[in-house]
Amino acid sequence: MEGLMHDTDYPYAFNPLACQTCEGNCCIGESGYVWVSPEEMRAMAKHQNMDEASFINAYLLKIRYRFTLKELPYEGGFGCIFFDRAQKMCRIYEVRPSQCRTFPFWEYFKQNIDEVVTECPGIIRLS
Ligand code: SF4
């Protein structure tokens, strides 16, 4: 199928076209962490036209020595603070963190393919 993304280390491929109808399943659901590096923080703050301190205060939570994106209650679970509920998409897509950019090719899912299949309709099993 044209446009499929595949990493040879993974037992599945990903069809990005699925995102058009999925309505952001990977940005909502159970509570979780979306880690943000200092460089990503600076890029996101700039994107929001905010200084870093204001950005951190508004959008990030500090967990020990790292920062994660805040969440908001959403449909019985949680949604990322940057999830646009009306458009069902990311409000900072161009500067979203690496953790979001690399989904669904996360090391964890290599051994837990059923979890990523449940979460992401773009997954195509290869074995
Ligand atoms: S869950 Fe999968 S198909 Fe849905 S938006 Fe996220 S990456 Fe795209």
Ligand code: SF4
């Ligand atoms: S930053 Fe964007 S892509 Fe990442 S979880 Fe939040 S809404 Fe989704």
